Amino acid sequence: xxxxxxxxxxxxxxxxxxxxxxxxxxxxxxxxxxxxxxxxxxxxxxxxxxxxxxxxxxxxxxxxxxxxxxxxxxxxxxxxxxxxxxxxxxxxxxxxxxxxxxxxxxxxxxxxxxxxxxxxxxxxxxxxxxxxxxxxxxxxxxxxxxxxxxxxxxxxxxxxxxxxxxxxxxxxxxxxxxxxxxxxxxxxxxx
Numbered sequence: 215x216x217x218x219x220x221x222x223x224x225x226x227x228x229x230x231x232x233x234x235x236x237x238x239x240x241x242x243x244x245x246x247x248x249x250x251x252x253x254x255x256x257x258x259x260x261x262x263x264x265x266x267x268x269x270x271x272x273x274x275x276x277x278x279x280x281x282x283x284x285x286x287x288x289x290x291x292x293x294x295x296x297x298x299x300x301x302x303x304x305x306x307x308x309x310x311x312x313x314x315x316x317x318x319x320x321x322x323x324x325x326x327x328x329x330x331x332x333x334x335x336x337x338x339x340x341x342x343x344x345x346x347x348x349x350x351x352x353x354x355x356x357x358x359x360x361x362x363x364x365x366x367x368x369x370x371x372x373x374x375x376x377x378x379x380x381x382x383x384x385x386x387x388x389x390x391x392x393x394x395x396x397x398x399x400x401x402x403x404x405x
Contacts, residue, residue: 242376242400247273247393249378249400256284264301271307271380277392279307279316279380290328290336299324303342305356309392314352314384318344322358335365355383370404 240251249271256264264286272278285301288294300323307316322342329335344356362376380392 238402238404240400240402242374242378242398244394244396244398246396247271247378247398249398271392273392273394276310277308278310279305279392281305285322285324287324287326290326290330292330295328295330297324297326297328299326301342303344303358305344305353305358309382309384309390312384312387312390314382314386314390316353316356316382316384317351318349318353318356320344320348320356320358333366335363337363349383352384352386353382354385354388357381364402372402372404373400374402375399 237252237254240249240253242249242251249269251267251269253265253267256266264284267281267283267285269281269283270278271281281303283301283303285299287299288297290297301321303320303322305316305318305320308314309316320342321344322340324338324340326336326338329337338361340360340362342356342358344353346354349355357380359379360376362374364372364374366372376398377395378393378398379395382390382392384390
């Protein structure tokens, strides 16, 4: 368990090595969960044009899930405020509360409506699913859904509020709730 956490943290910190590209760091907190995400352009891995993300999610029950995602999204404009994105996400972690490992590859998408203005805002829905065929170890399925609202409060600072639902089916537990089903608030800093 401790070894997996060290490997996961090392992978997340790897993203901080290359300062050439625009990066952002995001913290999303609720009363019982926390998720920290580092994002960069996928040029970091030699394939540009997509968002590459490294996340660490954990809760008060000592469950943790590391995530690596790659999402291709068309940027919003005044003519096209509704944008779509598609991507993949890998999950690696441990559900300490039920003593099960998480290892899965998911596909997903994003729908975002941007309201232009001096303080741009957007409403978004992001969803990923890892079916049984791409779930390994103790994992049978992962469903990861996020509904949120964000506002750009400064040129490189975004505040957001959202509802996240992460459910994992394992060998011994169907529909295990990893999150607390409460609103989370957060901030994203671009540097």
